[in-house]
Amino acid sequence: MSSSRTLLERTVNTLGHCDAAEYAGAGEQEALTKEVIDVAVIGGGVCGLAVILQLIERVKDERKEGKKQSIGSIYIIEKGGVIGTGLAYSEACTGSIIDTHASTMGPCPINPMKFVGWLQDNNPELRKVHFPTRSEYGRYLRELLKEAIVDAKALNIDFRTIHGNVINATRQNQTTEVVLADGRKLHALNVVCPWPVEKFGVIEHEAPVFIMGSRLTAIDVANALVEHGHTGKIYMISRSRRLPKVQGPPAEYPYRYQLHSLAREVEDRPVSAWIRIACEFEDEMEDYSDADFSELTRDVDPLQMLKADIAEAEKGPIRWQVVLNAMKALVERYWSVLTLDEKTQFLKENGSKWMTYRHAIPLENARKILAGLEKGQLVVLQGENVKWSGDSFNLKSNGKEYRVKYLIESLGQEYDTTHIDSPLLQSMLKSRQLAHNPLGGVDVDFNTLKATEGLYVIGSLTKGVHFYTSAIDRNVAHAARVADNIVGLPFRRPLHVALFVGTDLFSNLMVSRLVPELLGQGHLPFLILPADLIHVYPTKEPYKLAELTFWERDVLQKVVISFLGSSQVSSEFATVEQLKEKYAIMVDRIENISSPHCHSILKDNYIDLGINLRSYQEFDHVIRDHFQPRGRAIVNLEAGFLPTLRAMMNGKVAATYTLHYIDDEDSDGGIIDVQTLAIDHSQHMLWNVQNNYGKGVEMVMAAVEKLARFGSLPAGDGVSMCSSDFLTKEDLDICVETGILLEGRDRSKVKKLLVDCFSGDRKKELGAAIEVAELAWYDM
Ligand SMILES: Cc1cc2nc3c(=O)[nH]c(=O)nc-3n(C[C@H](O)[C@H](O)[C@H](O)COP(=O)(O)OP(=O)(O)OC[C@H]3O[C@@H](n4cnc5c(N)ncnc54)[C@H](O)[C@@H]3O)c2cc1C
Incomplete structure (x- = not known):
């Protein structure tokens, strides 16, 4: 207990500056307890933080209701420098802005506007900014971690932040043994895992670059390169040669309840769910929006299309987007009732189109991309077979040959577990504590995100089960379900x-x-x-x-x-x-x-x-x-x-x-x-x-x-x-x-x-x- 108190005090102090190196130092030497802890969270990204925040809320509720406290100890183990931000929101992301409206980024399911409130209170200049930088969001996440540490202390929860790389986790009787690369071990009743991340290296400013992919990640990478002084050509490469659509201002869909009722309908009678979902979706789109999806079957010029999309977004809310946004929390429910064949077919035939429309670019980023296209610094190429010739990456596209020294893989997160380079994941798959999901990631229970007894997986590794995992609001909703299950609360059915x-x-x-x-x-x-x-x-x-x-x-x-x-x-x-x-x-x-x-x-x-x-x-x-x-x-x-x-x-x-x-x-x-x-x-x-x-x-x-x-x-x-x-x-x-x-x-x-x-x-x-x-x- 005394060592935990020391760590807690040191951590609070260190977090005051939130300097990565200092932070890493705070936890690195820490010996782990031999006692069984209640929850070990592997990975200090948004998912890990959201689970911790939710667990703390559950303990607060238990106190209020006079119930026995179910959680006495939580450890969070992070292999990177800073806990709370993950890759996407570190201090290095100074120029890049968030891709979704700030009102969806609150880490609390009951109050998604919390981040907006924090922005208004803490940074008057950002009062009206709906897409602040990712590093600003990271600052907010670190504040939340600080609050969590204080709250945990007040609730007598032994909460520790540990710096280390988890390489294995094995269930033994009632607990899971968590093994770190440096040989340290701990035992936990419940373990929560996110997904593994990778970073890319440094690139010469004037060198031409291939960016594999043309979706949001690729857009972010292209803008980040330019932001950091890159002057060389940037080639974005994709099969479709399409850029994502552009986000209009948010608006509420007045017939949202019909989408919820559709979810209930197909959950009640899953037979032919796919046909009913597709028909209803078409009806909603036809009745409410005047969208013209014929461009999907045409070859379009990325520059002209982006210009038109920006002009559309500048006019005001885009009706088809309003419908799609209203479906955000429901998509996983539609997905869950489809058969494996239907899901596979959807991904094959519509997966890419869905991504183009669903994950649209913030207007500010779209304007930067347009500037790059107009200047000729940025080019979108059709293709996929990039070959490494020993000294350059080569691509043939529309009869022309391109050669560059650098390639940045920006196809988004990797969901195929066989390709993910994580000792932790691979060892857990090998020991059959986790099972591959044929549609990506691993199998978890839809409602609780439980993979096996005492083991939960949250984040992109649940893609096959939840379909839509790369958005904070979904991560946060899933974190709440994990926390519920850990403290023994039944799943909350949406009524x-x-x-x-x-x-x-x-x-x-x-x-x-x-x-x-x-x-x-x-x-x-x-x-x-x-x-x-x-x-x-x-x-x-x-x-x-x-x-x-x-x-x-x-x-x-x-x-x-x-x-x-x-x-x-x-x-x-x-x-x-x-x-x-x-x-x-x-x-x-x-x-x-x-x-x-x-x-x-x-x-x-x-x-x-x-x-x-x-x-x-x-x-x-x-x-x-x-x-x-x-x-x-x-x-x-x-x-x-x-x-x-x-x-x-x-x-x-x-x-x-x-x-x-x-x-x-x-x-x-x-x-x-x-x-x-x-x-x-x-x-x-x-x-x-x-x-x-x-x-x-x-x-x-x-x-x-x-x-x-x-x-x-x-x-x-x-x-x-x-x-x-x-x-x-x-x-x-x-x-x-x-x-x-x-x-x-x-x-x-x-x-x-x-x-x-x-x-x-x-x-x-x-x-x-x-x-x-x-x-x-x-x-x-
Ligand atoms: C570039 C980018 C921009 C995004 N923009 C938005 C946006 O604007 N809006 C939105 O809603 N969503 C956005 N998303 C999606 C959203 O940010 C993610 O869904 C969310 O951050 C995922 O959180 P996570 O905790 O699962 O993963 P991460 O944030 O990556 O955290 C995982 C953490 O686990 C650690 N870790 C992994 N393996 C181990 C191990 N074995 N041992 C110890 N630690 C380990 C890693 O170091 C990392 O810190 C974006 C994602 C990216 C990548």
């Missing part, structure tokens, strides 16, 4: 969750928090907004009830929502229209919930969980039957203003929030979860609801988590009556007498709440709009 949302303010505030939380955990929310049938008051009688309805519902529905529309403001909460626009989720306002239209929404979109948030229409038997099969449920949440007001009227010290099944047409059913929330009678009702309604969000998320991980919710206990009644006039008279109506006769607080929650930088205008509506209502 389709329908929120039946009432018109009241607090349910809408809850929805505004639930939508990003659900999405962050990989679920897909659908907002169904049934028409409000019981709160329509044609006159102001009874006056107090109508007044309450005006403040609690109408101002939001008739003023705030219509005032803001779908425009995005930087407010804490969003209206349903803004949520629809921001997250591209389905939002459907329906007159009658028991209609064929609503039934088909549930059926066509494979809705697993229905949650009623104060919508007061009846759920007919067709809806209830939809949620009968195992793995589905429909529940009602009694939370917010009604239970709070009732508790206050009855002089209770606590309000009761209840989550219960919907078993009959009155929405009554067995109780799943009850929470009591303290009430402060010295405060007005609004204050109490505001203080407590977040608990409703937690109750919903806890139920979602249970259904997603365990396939069912707890059996209902007793029966809860759904309070579909609104308050009576008598109820309200009591409230008025005791001064607990809303904020106690002072309307300014509810106005402030609405403005504070929704207006962002449009405070004054929204406040004025509410005042106009208020005057009109009280004048009537």
Whole structure:
């Protein structure tokens, strides 16, 4: 223990400078413990770091929930200089920019915007830069490692960073023996491996160079060469002579849910999945984009094509890209249901086209490549058979012969395990702890990334299983699954969750928090907004009830929502229209919930969980039957203003929030979860609801988590009556007498709440709009 503490302190200090040499020195001499450690992570790239961050999060959750801590020790072993960055984001990558939008590079699945937030906080100059340099991202990763070290210390996790090259890992009984090239060994319960990397050497500036490949890696290499002063000719060589397409600005695909429903459909019925996926993909493309893919069958001039692609990207979001981006997290699910033949055929016939379109060049990089092509320094050649003649690399392309001294292999990562020069990988294949996947990399379980007991593989070596592995957002999602499995949590199935949302303010505030939380955990929310049938008051009688309805519902529905529309403001909460626009989720306002239209929404979109948030229409038997099969449920949440007001009227010290099944047409059913929330009678009702309604969000998320991980919710206990009644006039008279109506006769607080929650930088205008509506209502 004492040695681990010494190392920890030294590591924190050393990381302050994050100098590669110094860092290497910190770990190199360190003797390894003889005790069995819980997790050994081999490789300090993004995947290794992401697994560690996720494990730390799991331990934090265990602490919060009062559970026994499952992880006491984590070692990360890296053969290179710096831990946390891997090859792609080292300090050497100063000029190269990241290839994907910064908003996809957060290392936390729940909050992919974390990197963007860090950029804004740490580097004001980069506030509006969506493609910062790779070294900047590396700086961020090193910061995260520092945080992980501090967090681990606070959690009493023995976390060590070890410098060394792992050459073998062998399962022995319950543990894996990890052997380093210098003879050091350790034993771990769980081992996580990434992929091996290689670097290329130094090249004379004026010498002509072949770059094998013309995809993103090759583009990066060409730009990096020029950036570092290369003046000689650069020949990019590829079979197709095509450059990747150019990235337009990101946008959300409004029909994203159809792609998710397609994943569910083919997972449910994998027979002929390929045909259904291809047809749906074609339909989505045809309906939404006016893309012309005919160029795929033509021979195109790279320079002219790139010019046209840049011009297109400069115009704004490119619709076919918007569809493809929306598929990013789903592709692995489509892939998993195809047969080996279908997968092989796809790779043969469409693999290269897919890469051209899917991995598009950032505009900034595309402009640099165009400049190189126009200057004639860069040339894209058709060919593949480069031959080494003893003193030069030679290629024949379109009848011309090219000879150069240097060749840079930039075909991307190597997935064929027989070609990967890694003693670790080869020894594990030989000892059959790992098995080749015929489509690349090694076999792992799709959900858990487990290769064998106690051994996990993450990153490009899982390409055959996951298809799409070379993007941070996928790496991070996979790291979360590895961490889950290590700490014994079942796989979290992505759910389709329908929120039946009432018109009241607090349910809408809850929805505004639930939508990003659900999405962050990989679920897909659908907002169904049934028409409000019981709160329509044609006159102001009874006056107090109508007044309450005006403040609690109408101002939001008739003023705030219509005032803001779908425009995005930087407010804490969003209206349903803004949520629809921001997250591209389905939002459907329906007159009658028991209609064929609503039934088909549930059926066509494979809705697993229905949650009623104060919508007061009846759920007919067709809806209830939809949620009968195992793995589905429909529940009602009694939370917010009604239970709070009732508790206050009855002089209770606590309000009761209840989550219960919907078993009959009155929405009554067995109780799943009850929470009591303290009430402060010295405060007005609004204050109490505001203080407590977040608990409703937690109750919903806890139920979602249970259904997603365990396939069912707890059996209902007793029966809860759904309070579909609104308050009576008598109820309200009591409230008025005791001064607990809303904020106690002072309307300014509810106005402030609405403005504070929704207006962002449009405070004054929204406040004025509410005042106009208020005057009109009280004048009537
Ligand atoms: C040039 C480049 C640019 C990219 N740009 C983007 C981008 O803009 N956006 C995006 O989303 N994705 C991008 N990617 C993909 C993404 O960066 C990778 O998917 C991710 O970095 C892979 O992380 P990793 O930990 O698996 O591998 P790496 O980052 O390579 O880390 C593996 C680490 O393991 C170590 N290691 C290997 N074998 C051993 C061993 N036997 N013993 C000890 N240590 C070992 C290596 O030294 C290395 O540090 C890019 C990839 C590359 C290569």
